[in-house]
Amino acid sequence: MYLLSIDPAAIDWARAQFALTAIYHWLFVPLTLGLGLIMAIMETKYYRTGDVFWRKTAQFWQRLFGINFAMGVATGIILEFEFGTNWSNYSWFVGDIFGAPLAIEGIVAFFMESTFVAVMYFGWEKVSKGFHLASTWLTGIGATISAWWILVANSWMQYPVGCEFNPDTMRNEMTSFLDVALSPYAVDKFCHTVTSAWVIGAVFVVAVSAWYLLKKREAEREMAQKSLRIGAIVGLIASVLAAITGDESAYKVAEVQPMKLAAMEALYNGGPDQSLTAVAWVNPFVQPDYQNEEEAPLRIAIPYGLSFLATRSLHGYVPGVNDILKGYTREDGMVEPSVQEKMERGRSAIETLAAYRQAKAEGADEATLSPLLSTLKEDFPYFGYGYIRDESELVPYIPINFWAFRVMVGLGTLFILFFAFILFLDWKKKDIASMNWLLIAAIILLPCAYICSESGWLVAEFGRQPWTIQDMLPVGASVSNIGSSAVATTFWLFLVLFTVLLAVEISIMLKQIKRGLNK
Numbered sequence: 001m002y003l004l005s006i007d008p009a010a011i012d013w014a015r016a017q018f019a020l021t022a023i024y025h026w027l028f029v030p031l032t033l034g035l036g037l038i039m040a041i042m043e044t045k046y047y048r049t050g051d052v053f054w055r056k057t058a059q060f061w062q063r064l065f066g067i068n069f070a071m072g073v074a075t076g077i078i079l080e081f082e083f084g085t086n087w088s089n090y091s092w093f094v095g096d097i098f099g100a101p102l103a104i105e106g107i108v109a110f111f112m113e114s115t116f117v118a119v120m121y122f123g124w125e126k127v128s129k130g131f132h133l134a135s136t137w138l139t140g141i142g143a144t145i146s147a148w149w150i151l152v153a154n155s156w157m158q159y160p161v162g163c164e165f166n167p168d169t170m171r172n173e174m175t176s177f178l179d180v181a182l183s184p185y186a187v188d189k190f191c192h193t194v195t196s197a198w199v200i201g202a203v204f205v206v207a208v209s210a211w212y213l214l215k216k217r218e219a220e221r222e223m224a225q226k227s228l229r230i231g232a233i234v235g236l237i238a239s240v241l242a243a244i245t246g247d248e249s250a251y252k253v254a255e256v257q258p259m260k261l262a263a264m265e266a267l268y269n270g271g272p273d274q275s276l277t278a279v280a281w282v283n284p285f286v287q288p289d290y291q292n293e294e295e296a297p298l299r300i301a302i303p304y305g306l307s308f309l310a311t312r313s314l315h316g317y318v319p320g321v322n323d324i325l326k327g328y329t330r331e332d333g334m335v336e337p338s339v340q341e342k343m344e345r346g347r348s349a350i351e352t353l354a355a356y357r358q359a360k361a362e363g364a365d366e367a368t369l370s371p372l373l374s375t376l377k378e379d380f381p382y383f384g385y386g387y388i389r390d391e392s393e394l395v396p397y398i399p400i401n402f403w404a405f406r407v408m409v410g411l412g413t414l415f416i417l418f419f420a421f422i423l424f425l426d427w428k429k430k431d432i433a434s435m436n437w438l439l440i441a442a443i444i445l446l447p448c449a450y451i452c453s454e455s456g457w458l459v460a461e462f463g464r465q466p467w468t469i470q471d472m473l474p475v476g477a478s479v480s481n482i483g484s485s486a487v488a489t490t491f492w493l494f495l496v497l498f499t500v501l502l503a504v505e506i507s508i509m510l511k512q513i514k515r516g517l518n519k
Contacts, residue, residue, distance in 0.1 A: 009484035011476055014086040017491040019461070021079045023454060024498040028072030028505070030453055033147060033194060034201015035065040036140025038234055040133075042227075047133045055124075056517050057223050061205070062120060062136070063512055069117065069143075071505045075498065086487060090468050090478035097163050097174045098153055101181070105149035113142025147197075148190050155186035157469050158460070159256045165380055167356055167373065172472075188252050189460075192245035195238050196453055199415055202235030203442075203449040206422070208513055210442035213433040220516045225433065228442075229426055236419035242412060247309065253463075254310035254318070257470060259394065260463030262321045263401035265306060266296045270320035270328075276305025279406065284399045290321045296402075321398075325391055337382075339391045346386030349379035384472045393474075396465045404458040411452035418445060 039061040046054035080102060083091050091098070119127060119135035127135070156162075162179030163172045174180060205227050212224035254261045262270070266282050268290040280296035282288060288296070307316040311331055319328045319336075327338035337345075356372040388394060418441070425432055432438060464470055468478040 007484050008476075010482060010487055011479050013484050013487035013491055014479045015475060017086060017487055017494060018079075018082055020491060020494060020498070021075060021082060022457070022461075024502065025072065025075040025079050026454060026457060027450060027502065028068050028075060029147070030197035030200040030450075031068045031204055032065065032072050032143050033140070033197035034199070034204065034234075034238075035061060035068065036143050036201075037198055038201050038205055038230060039065055040137045040140050041230060041234070043133050043136045047129050053222065057227060058136070059124075060223065060517055061227075064208075064509060066117070066121060067505060067508050067512065071501055074501060078494070086480050086482070087468070087478050088480040090473060092171065093473060093478070094160075094163075094172045094469065097156060097160075097172055097180060100174065100177065101149040101152040101156075105146050105153075109142055109146035109149060113139050113146060116142060144194060147194060151190045151193055152181055152183070152186045154460075155183055155189045156180055157467075158189075158464055159183060159185035159252075160469050160472055165383075167353055167376060168360070170357075185252050185256065188245060188249045192242060192249045192456075195241040195245055196412075196456065198238035199235055199242055199412075200449045200453055202231045202238060202419070203415065203446055205231035206235065206419075207443045207446040210439040211513070212516070214436060214439040214443075217516060219518075221433070223517060228422070228432065232419045232422040232426070235415065236423060239412060239416040239419060243416065246409075246412070250309055251312070257464060258319050259321070259324050259396065260401070260459075261310060262319065262324060263396045263398045263463055264405045264459060266398055266402045267306070267318065267320040268293050268295065268322055270318045270323045272307065272315050272317045273304055274306040274310075274316075274318040275301035275303045276309060277301045280402075282399050282402045284403055286399070287395075288398055290395065290398070321395055325394070339385070339388075339394055342382040342385040343388055343391070345379045345382040346384060346388070348386075349376055349383045350386040352376045352379065381471065384467065384469070384474055384477070387474050387477045388466070393466050396463050400462050401459055404455040404462070408452050408455040408459065411448050411455075415445070415449070415452075418442075 039058055042054055042061060043058040045051070046058055083098075116135040116138040119132065120139050123132050123135060160172075161183050162174060162176040164175045165171075166173050180186075209224040209228035209231065212220040213228075217224070250261070253264075261267070265277050266280060266288065267274070267277075268288070277296070278300045280299035280301075282296050304314040306318055308314050310316060310318045317329075317331055319330075324336070325339045327341065328336050330336055352372055352375045356369060356376060359368055359372065422432065422438075422442075425435075425438075466474045466476070468475050
């Protein structure tokens, strides 16, 4: 009764298509957020000094912002449509909750940034300096608010709060908008995501500035030197903030998504006094035999580090993959049931729901319906487990989570050192323009910034598999009942389309950069 007959290939293709769209979309979004901050800082300097140099500099970065902004809008619209085409069961089940932040994002934030971006581009000679500066800041703020509501929606999928299941409508309904909008998981994710986007904007500005200096472009020399300094300052502050907010995000993951943390650490058997893995040999192409392995081979770790990260105590208990599957006692003393028990209670919830709906359709009285509702409410926290066929489905692919997490942390640390080194050289009055090796390194770090950012999203999304909504709805029960061939066809179409869009953006960007300060 509880198993679905949806084509497994359709599930795989739907996931692949959504992942493809999300990855391409995220190539554009962080640069929009990062450049939005930096170009506003530069126009603020123009407003305060009246120096035409800063106006030209702000206009240059605003042109690059506009190219990237347009591409981000195109991929973002497609991404939202896919919820209806490929994930209709999910959209029906939680549309009342998930749709609210998306609607606010579209009606308020997107229209806000779209309105002021027009003033920013075309209003230089038509509005006052103060109003134009406000428009530039509001464009960046609008993009950031837009990111807030998107991340609220995503965070709710990772940590569903402020809702209650209605068995009469077969939908989850919002009980507290504030709980959804101000979820601690959402706050942490927003802060970490936005600060990491500022890092990408800073790396981009530093890389472009480095290219001008490397090419000895005298017309852009002053702009490149001053932009490089501003980019490094923003980058260092943002990198440190990203590290701090990343630590808070990891703490929240340990609290509400322990399986994700176990996959990130390749922690098979947990316990107290857990060390934090710096590096270990986890085969990137094979799911490890976590049931029979004590720990990943060739492991180098920081003593007590994971316990402190996850519990804020050096001796805190951190469950591993096997502990979560078998059941364990949490730090707060609560007993977490085994996966098998959760699966049984999930199936009970599904069967009880079916019995309730049949009884109500037959006109049963309150005395008959009340016990069914009581049983359903008791078992509903495990509803999603009723669709799980085997406990191995609940273990995400460990190699991707393990290595993506280390790529993210490693590159993030590198950015802190890199920006700090540039500012140290600037403080010492060193001629950075003559250090070709440093300028080349700055350009090389630009794709590394995107790899770092995408790695973070791989951890966030792969780590919660098989769940569309954590513990509530697996991907197999979320997908639309459509043929795999239709999804596969659009996957390849989107792959070609997005690749062309990316190539076009890069081409336009490069042409604009080569033009420099000349429009």
